[in-house]
Amino acid sequence: MPKKTKRSAPRKRAQKLSPIPPGMRTVTPYLSIAGAAQALEFYKKAFGAKELSRVPMPDGKLMHATMKIGDTTIMMADEFPGSVLRAPANAGTTTVMLHVYTKDVDKLWAQALAAGATVSMPLDNVFWGERYGQLKDPFGHLWTLSMRIPMSAREREAKRQASVAMMARGEHPGREGPSP
Numbered sequence: 001m002p003k004k005t006k007r008s009a010p011r012k013r014a015q016k017l018s019p020i021p022p023g024m025r026t027v028t029p030y031l032s033i034a035g036a037a038q039a040l041e042f043y044k045k046a047f048g049a050k051e052l053s054r055v056p057m058p059d060g061k062l063m064h065a066t067m068k069i070g071d072t073t074i075m076m077a078d079e080f081p082g083s084v085l086r087a088p089a090n091a092g093t094t095t096v097m098l099h100v101y102t103k104d105v106d107k108l109w110a111q112a113l114a115a116g117a118t119v120s121m122p123l124d125n126v127f128w129g130e131r132y133g134q135l136k137d138p139f140g141h142l143w144t145l146s147m148r149i150p151m152s153a154r155e156r157e158a159k160r161q162a163s164v165a166m167m168a169r170g171e172h173p174g175r176e177g178p179s180p
Contacts, residue, residue: 024073031076032085036062039139043067046115088140097142105131105147127159
């Protein structure tokens, strides 16, 4: 008679935990903002952002929040003393632009302006075959809005030459006179 072996109870398989949370991508922008709660409301109006989470402090500042614009998640928090991150409003500049591709750039452009964004570079057809412009939000972050458009090779080349000539003069689209 064969020897009976002990069978242990079936083990529950440990669910493998993904190192990247569901819905997130490898790189996620994280904004430091002076007035993050107000900025979140602005982004809803300007870009149709959907709020995913909010972790408020007792004083109303946001320790952390996430929103989604289209298929992209963006994180944010208020600027806090001791943090290495500075909000553009307090740093006096920003080193990042957030680029948004959209199906109707003219509509999104008008929506962002109506919400309080200001023009940094007017919306125009540009030499790389897009309708493109730059906006500054009320919190100091720069946004570029764009959509691909059909353009002839002649139109692209004329736009490219105009851009090269402008930059050779030390000018930047959307700015008066030479760049600092």
